[in-house]
Amino acid sequence: MSVLIGKKAPSFTAKAVQRETVIEDFSLDQYLDDKYVVFFFYPKDFTFVCPTELHRFQEELAEFEKRNVAVVGCSTDSEFSHWAWLNTPRDKGGIQGVSYPLVADINKTISHAYDVLAGVETIDEEGSLKVEGELVAYRGLFLIDRQGIVRHQVVNDMPLGRSIRECLRVVDALQHFEEFGEVCPMDWQKGEKAMTADQQGVSEYLGGK
Structure with a gap:
């Protein structure tokens, strides 16, 4: 597990969904010299523990905003999955009402850069790609300061909410x-x-x- 404390947060550009809008070129760089960022990963849309966390971040969003903190979520799901989940009512397992951005890490490059990607990729003797486990993100959380430096990180296994x-x-x-x-x-x-x-x-x- 990489320790990113004191280092520049890995930069990326990816699709994200905020409310009902798909953002084509989302980047944390937009917050540089302006806001702190809580950037958190979760394993999957339409699961059980994950919505409890996403709803809780929304419930406390005013507290984060009061501290000049932008909250951004990320999983290896597509923007289409994020959009569908955001438009599913809470009583049906959805996260309708969540207003902060959700990044789509469909290529898993962001999870890899932050070293929170579960599963193991190997190449066998015939050159075929083999995967053990699921290539989804652990529950990683990174506090990034206004200069883009990681000041706090914590990574939980999938069954353990934060x-x-x-x-x-x-x-x-x-x-x-x-x-x-x-x-x-x-x-x-x-x-x-x-x-x-x-x-x-x-x-x-x-x-x-």
């Missing part, structure tokens, strides 16, 4: 550090005391003299 609360907490921690230069200890929450990255700062945080 925490939107933790995602927002990490956004708050990054923005606190950028604004005040203070580092944020374990389980830090917005509004709590942080510390400077030196012995005095640690001592003050712990209540020392």
Whole structure:
């Protein structure tokens, strides 16, 4: 698994769907020098755990927007599958009402670039392509800053849903550090005391003299 922390987020141009509109040339580059990005991968449209995550991101979208964060989803499904799922009512297993973009990684190049692609491709002795498992994305999530640098990443196996609360907490921690230069200890929450990255700062945080 590649560690992308501190590196430029892999750039791409692909089709995406937002509400009922198909975007032909979608790129995260549009957010450079403007917005933070939470870019998350999920395995498949029309499944069970995935819609709980996509709906939860939508429910918290105002919180992300308040923090100047763009939310973008991605799977290896086509734009046609995304469009159909977005136009299927929630009570029928759809994600109608989701308003942030969903990228179509049908060629699996984006999942590969972010190193979240499950399954293994091999070439046998006869030169034939063999695949073990399904070539779909794990539940990867990447927090990208306004300069396009990955500052946080987490990858879950397919049965394991993520925490939107933790995602927002990490956004708050990054923005606190950028604004005040203070580092944020374990389980830090917005509004709590942080510390400077030196012995005095640690001592003050712990209540020392």
